[in-house]
Amino acid sequence: MSFQTYFKKLKTIFLGVVFISFLPSLLYGFDQTINLRSYTLNGKTYDLFPSIFDKYLYSMTILLGALLVGLFVAIVLTFLTSLLPNLLKRFVYGLITLFESLPDLLIVISLQLIIVYIFQKTGWLISNVTVVYDDKVYLLPILALSALPTIQLFKITFLLLNEERVKPYVTVVKAMGIGDYYILIRHVFRNVLFNLFLYFKTIFVFMLSNLFILEYVFNIHGLMMIMLSPNTFVFLISTMLITIPFLFLFEVVQSFLHKSTSSKEVEAA
Amino acid sequence: MAKPLIEVRNLSAYYYNGKKVEKAVEGVSFQVDQGETVGIVGESGSGKTTLGRTLMRLLKPDYGEIKYSGTEITHMKEQQLRPYKKELQMIFQNPYESLSPRMKVGEIIEEPLVIQKMFSKKERTEKAFEMIEKVGLPRSSYGKTIHEFSGGQRQRIAIARALIMKPKLIIADEPVSALDVSVQAQILNLLKDLQREYSLTMIFISHDLSVVHHMSDRVAVLRHGHLLEMGEKKEIYQNPLHPYTRSLLASIPRTDPNLRHIKQEPIEVPPQSPHPPQLIDVENGHYVAADVIEIKNFEVSERKRLEV
């Protein structure tokens, strides 16, 4: 991993974001708001600094939390399905297709409704459903956001596992008389996790989009909501706040993968 | 003395792997006369495929020049090159990958004519049938898809395509190494027959020393992009001078179990020199790479030969 390529890419992306943020002006004439101090949301005006960092941290906590939950659940699910007989595996794959088809909007709204329903029946509130004021909730948004990535990750690991299981090196290890479960855990699963990193970017973009709709429906005052305010500067700075650390992460993952499996092509599929 | 058909001088082609520049071919010079077959022997990573593709001008060389029957084609643009590509044809290694999977055999064989806009549709079909028969396939192959053919048959189709334009020079890049032994013999025989019939000039690239021996008049040895030794086939195989050539020859398994008790001493091969070596004509067009120390050795061995 070299910092030089990182900064070069960062510059590239920055230029691209600047271009995109002024695209509306190019399209409809120059009437964009640029305000370095504050932004408006739902008719109210807020100070931009330093509160944007606070919102940023909050949004990213939800995002990463959901990613971790999704990853964990997906891995456990894959492991469990790998123990099932072949016929059931196909059934599980069918279920994945079904769940994958649910739009994020549907999941977020349904979850919200389920919780309200539980509250009405039992009076037990898992977590504040919508945030009206500035107090923050974590559990529900993380759960809601993790639902779809879980399914996606599950699907990817499932397919990767099936691919990995028939690779020649598995036969070689089998020829050493090593037991199936040992091979599954120590060899196959390990490589599946490695390869999962290749899909990191895809999942990330997908989750950003989910996060956005989640914040809107739950009325969470996070970074994605702020981006909706008609202020070009806010858009610019929010995007760069996301880009700077995550691009770094991508680069680290990429160089790490490149090192351990140098014969493999590293790219997000 | 025959006229040189293709002349290569100081050819270098690099490829860029990320930031690193790697040598594929460096400082290679040789010439191929009309009607002769030059074999190029090299192991994996020797740059033999790059050399072949550079000669076809599929890749642009970084340095050096390529002359085709006296005309320099090194820096020609694609437009200007097109007429030359009628006369230069290539046969590739893997017949499973070098033929378009979505086309009928007839279309594949006619394609060069279509690309070069030669003949009418009817004439093209006629020529395709003629070539199909030439390479020993049934006429009914014309309308079949490529999936119905075995590796050897596919390589025949590839040969038919290469020869339909009546080229002067064929560059064959490992044309038989993907095939079974029994099929390999058939394809080699076919190539030899056709070469004679069309009086083709051929550059035959392979890793297999026996096959190169069978096909070539002259042989060049390539290692890590450098040309190490070149000469008449007899010279190279019976009087190899470069230790690398000798080690290659010693590595061929002997096909006689009665010889197995004779132990061969492993041959020390000097490490690759960082620069392309100077080739020195030792005798009768037998060229050998030489740095100063090696020249002495060659002189010794030559003297020995004279004494014998």
Added chain:
Amino acid sequence: MNWKLFKQPQLLIGMLIILTLLFLSFGFQSFFTMPEEVKYLYDEDGSMIGVAPFTPTEVPPFGTDKFGRSLFHLILKGAKYTILIAFGIAILRVAAAGILAVFYHHYYNKLRTVLEDIIESTLFIPSSILAFILLAPLTVHQVQQDRGFTEILTIQCILLVLIGIPQLLSTFTKDMAKIAEKEYIISIQSLGAKPFYVYWKHILPEMASRFVLVTAQQIIQVLILLAHLGVLLIFLGGRSTFTVGDIFNEHEVFTTKTGEWAGLIGHNFQEIMLKPHTLLIPLAFFSLTIFSLNLVINGIQNHIQPTSRGGRK
């Protein structure tokens, strides 16, 4: 691509569902009559027991929206707009990206410097936000400059097409680079073929099934994007504004002009807590369409590589 593709059962089922929706939608006039708007419900005595929107149990099969229009009929009517617009945008995206990819791949060294910035940066901006930023000013313009329905719709569609292109361009270019490395492409080049010939006769046909697959995936993405935009009150073709409520509690309600599903979601969004079915039913149809498309995708993938999918060996 060949006809064997249509032997995949998943593909057939998926296509059947979508075609049925389209068929019912196009033949809407001849199959159904739009029922009367039910704004109020009365019991047997004639006293009022409810105000629209109504739940599916009150007004079967799917209840009504807040104007008392039957959701079932609205959805069927809107199906053609939703599905066809998503189809159209996806196809245009793939076609445009496919053509651009040829140039991008061919002149990679020259064009990269210009396009790489935009392609890389769209990775970090969710497409819904990107679409919102580009489309939001239009709604203002619609009111201010009184632009027509077709004009608005055209601009919106063009922008939605453009938004998807950078990502596709990058994947297609990668695919092309991979195909261009194949030996048979090199062998064609060795015959002296013009670049156009190589792309047109060999590289693009090789990618045909990939294009179909990506189009199906794009339709899904466009559908989700449309749903998001609907929630943000950006409707295809612009919006009509109604003022509802009494004098003391007056508020504006925006509805879609085309009747596409995202619009239904959008104008019912405030009912989320009270009458969730007004949101859930259009969303369920979104899910059904996406599911059918996923079936189609599975079918295509099974056709391309029969063994690697679905736990079968």
Added chain:
Amino acid sequence: MELLDVRNLRVTFQSGKEEMEAVQDISFTVKKGETVALIGESGSGKSVTSLAIMGLLPENGRVKDGSILFKGGDLLQRSKKEMQQIRGKEISMIFQDAMVSLNPSMKIGKQITEGLKYHKITERRNLKQEALRLLSVVGFTNPSTVYHQYPGQLSGGMKQRALIAMAISCEPELLIADEPTTALDVTIQKQILELMNEYKIKTETSMLLITHDFGVVSEYADRVLVMFGGKIVEAADVFTIFNRPIHSYTRGLMNSIPRIESPQDYLTTIRDSAVENPFYKGRAFAPETYSLELKTYYSESELVEVEPGHYVRFFTEKEGVTQTWQNL
């Protein structure tokens, strides 16, 4: 007693609704310290035979008939658990494509001692030491560097060495080498084969060598089985095969390789050999009895012992044929 005794082995593959016979009635033995070569072209069933012995046939393949006796016991009757105890420990295998035969994300040192660790042959704390020893046995001059490297960092020849280290780690009695050098350069091929041969002689390990290359056979095998279309067409010790090949397929295979020491303008193909063979008179491998492309036989045939230890597959009645041979 023979170490390995394969009797009447039949292996079939299910492809769609069809059942294809990949190996049809094969019998052979491997003695202690002996190298037996299975030679044939692609589709001859030689690799399938080796996988059947290891019990590693792919899911759609199964042994239909026959027995595989290893040290007197039938491997086909063993349970999965018992087979695991035999694989790696008593019989191990070296595979063809070293490039993909190693786990790309595991360090070489760890990988080659997987067998020792799993079978609990070596104690955990001695594993590293053992790995270093194995690496130097297979000719690495810098074992401690290689120990920490990933397969992607090694060349093809080095990977094959690592695979050999893994295969011999548990000191098996039978080593099956499936085209161990086909993917390698000639100079490397020689080194690898020498290494395997030296190890075999030193430890008196038996070896089943699967190859398509008569050169490799002539240098290293004791006995040779020539296979075609799932059947043995000729079997004898290596000197007999090379000095007096009878079956026209054997002769064809040998002649179709161009030779440096005796150059010919025209290579004899198998079809030519079928016509030219003086012994069979249209019987042993006549063009009408087989299809080279489809790799199948059209007529009934039988393996006949023409001289002690020399078996040849003949078509039609065996007596007439045997007499032809004896008359010569």
